[in-house]
Amino acid sequence: MTAAKKIAASESKARAAEFPAKAGEPAVEVEERSTDGADGTRHVKEFVVLKATWPGRDEADSHKANGAAVANEAIQRGLHPRGEPRFDGAEDHPDGLSLTLTYSVDTVPSSVDHTPGDTTTPRDVLRSEG
Structure with a gap:
C-alpha cells in the first residue's frame, strides 16, 4: 500500500470514529463540526x-462582534477556540445585494483538549484590544 493510500485509509477510519481527534486526526474532527468549512484546525464561519448596510456601525466593532460569534459557534460545536478570531475577507454574494464575510479561529477539539481553561470565550474576544 502506498503512503497516500495509507493516509487516505487513516482519514477514512478517523471520519468513521465518533471523535476523530482521539484517533490522531484533529483536523478531521474540526472539519466535521464546522458547517461553513475548516482550514486544518481553524473553524470557519461565514x-x-x-x-x-455593511458596516452598520464602526467596522472594527462589527468585526469584533462577528469574532465573538465565531468563538461562540465553535464552542457550541464542541471546539475550543484558541486566540483571536481573524477576519479572512469579504466576497460578493451570488444574490448581488449581499457580501459574504469570512472569519476563522484556531481550535482544539474538546475531545482532546487537555487545557480547557485556555479556551478563548466570546467575552474574551469582546474585551480584547485587538
Whole structure:
C-alpha cells in the first residue's frame, strides 16, 4: 500500500470514529463540526450581510462582534477556540445585494483538549484590544 493510500485509509477510519481527534486526526474532527468549512484546525464561519448596510456601525466593532460569534459557534460545536478570531475577507454574494464575510479561529477539539481553561470565550474576544 502506498503512503497516500495509507493516509487516505487513516482519514477514512478517523471520519468513521465518533471523535476523530482521539484517533490522531484533529483536523478531521474540526472539519466535521464546522458547517461553513475548516482550514486544518481553524473553524470557519461565514456571515451574509447586505452591502447597503455593511458596516452598520464602526467596522472594527462589527468585526469584533462577528469574532465573538465565531468563538461562540465553535464552542457550541464542541471546539475550543484558541486566540483571536481573524477576519479572512469579504466576497460578493451570488444574490448581488449581499457580501459574504469570512472569519476563522484556531481550535482544539474538546475531545482532546487537555487545557480547557485556555479556551478563548466570546467575552474574551469582546474585551480584547485587538
